[in-house]
Amino acid sequence: MIVIVIVSWISGLWSCETGKKDLTDEAKLNISDYVNSVSVLVQKSNKVSYKFFNTMAKTKELFREDMDSELLGIIEESKVVLGNSRELSPPESFEVAHGYLELVFETRNKAYEDFKPALFNVLRDIDLDISTAQITNTFLYMFMSDKIYLSFQDKLKESGENLGIKNLTIIDSAILKDIQYEGKKFTMTNTQDVMRFISEIKAEPALQERRGLAVISDSIEFNPEVLNKQGDYLILANGSKINVAVTIQNQGNVTENDVNVAIRYMAEDNILEEKECTIDSINPSDKKTVEFKEFNAYPGRKCELEITAGPVPDEVLLTNNTVRCKFMMAD
Numbered sequence: 001m002i003v004i005v006i007v008s009w010i011s012g013l014w015s016c017e018t019g020k021k022d023l024t025d026e027a028k029l030n031i032s033d034y035v036n037s038v039s040v041l042v043q044k045s046n047k048v049s050y051k052f053f054n055t056m057a058k059t060k061e062l063f064r065e066d067m068d069s070e071l072l073g074i075i076e077e078s079k080v081v082l083g084n085s086r087e088l089s090p091p092e093s094f095e096v097a098h099g100y101l102e103l104v105f106e107t108r109n110k111a112y113e114d115f116k117p118a119l120f121n122v123l124r125d126i127d128l129d130i131s132t133a134q135i136t137n138t139f140l141y142m143f144m145s146d147k148i149y150l151s152f153q154d155k156l157k158e159s160g161e162n163l164g165i166k167n168l169t170i171i172d173s174a175i176l177k178d179i180q181y182e183g184k185k186f187t188m189t190n191t192q193d194v195m196r197f198i199s200e201i202k203a204e205p206a207l208q209e210r211r212g213l214a215v216i217s218d219s220i221e222f223n224p225e226v227l228n229k230q231g232d233y234l235i236l237a238n239g240s241k242i243n244v245a246v247t248i249q250n251q252g253n254v255t256e257n258d259v260n261v262a263i264r265y266m267a268e269d270n271i272l273e274e275k276e277c278t279i280d281s282i283n284p285s286d287k288k289t290v291e292f293k294e295f296n297a298y299p300g301r302k303c304e305l306e307i308t309a310g311p312v313p314d315e316v317l318l319t320n321n322t323v324r325c326k327f328m329m330a331d
Contacts, residue, residue, distance in 0.1 A: 031091050034091050035156075038088070038101060045175065059200075064210070065253050065285065104148045107142075108175060117134075123208070143189055145175065181201075184200070210254070211312050212250075213248060213256065219247035220307070221245045223243040230328075235330055238330045243294070244291070255284065261276065261278070261308070264307075299330060303327050305324065306324050
């Protein structure tokens with residue numbers, strides 16, 4: 001495809017004697033490099049659109065985590081295209097055309113970035129009217145980007161003609177497509193079709209929100225270190241203070257924010273210390289380690305830890321939110 005574009009551009013350039021006389025070899029090369037670079041970016045942008053609509057078409061096959069991962073990948077690829085377009089230096093007389101091109105990629109990138117949170121808000125039933133409108137707007141952004149791209153093509157051709165270059169063309173790019181899902185066609189600039197499509201994907205069990213935290217029981221680490229185990233009790237090396245580290249996992253399929261982790265440290269004679277910390281954010285399946293420091297040491301006494309993560313709202317399985325551990329410090 002790129003070869004076709006370059007051949008088309010060269011034939012147009014060489015067909016104009018006036019342009020040929022006025023343009024230096026360096027100017028011709030700069031324009032050729034620019035058209036070639038833009039063609040590569042446009043092809044990449046077209047591929048991002050293909051991935052996006054392919055993901056929408058196979059929603060039934062995806063778990064929520066997979067959908068999240070694929071949409072993140074699409075957003076990152078779109079950002080790269082946008083960033084690369086901003087790094088291009090258009091030849092003299094092509095600055096206006098390039099401004100249209102940047103607007104094309106900015107609009108497409110906004111569509112992908114806005115779609116992901118809007119989709120998951122819909123799945124969570126968060127203000128359904130607003131989130132549905134947000135999803136509709138993302139497809140309108142795609143529609144707008146396609147119209148702006150047509151203007152870019154016109155401005156590119158016009159810039160070439162102003163230099164005496166006829167037939168300066170570049171590949172087409174129209175990213176907005178209808179969605180084919182379960183044998184049904186949805187036109188994504190039609191609000192009613194968007195709502196019908198949302199109803200379809202909301203019915204997919206794999207996309208439903210699942211929330212859950214777990215304390216990983218075998219992740220607990222002590223400082224001073226564990227020397228051995230006697231019965232139910234871990235035996236720690238002697239020390240004046242005790243630090244405890246533990247790993248928390250998000251076993252749900254949504255990102256959890258401001259996760260509370262609490263620890264109760266109990267020793268004989270009704271001695272009790274409690275501490276808390278907050279994990280700012282933890283993504284699905286991710287693990288994060290937290291550390292509690294400066295507990296008092298009671299050598300020779302039986303002690304117990306109770307560590308609890310969360311729970312978070314709507315968490316169903318709570319049996320793995322709390323872990324208990326018995327230990328003694330060596331005299």
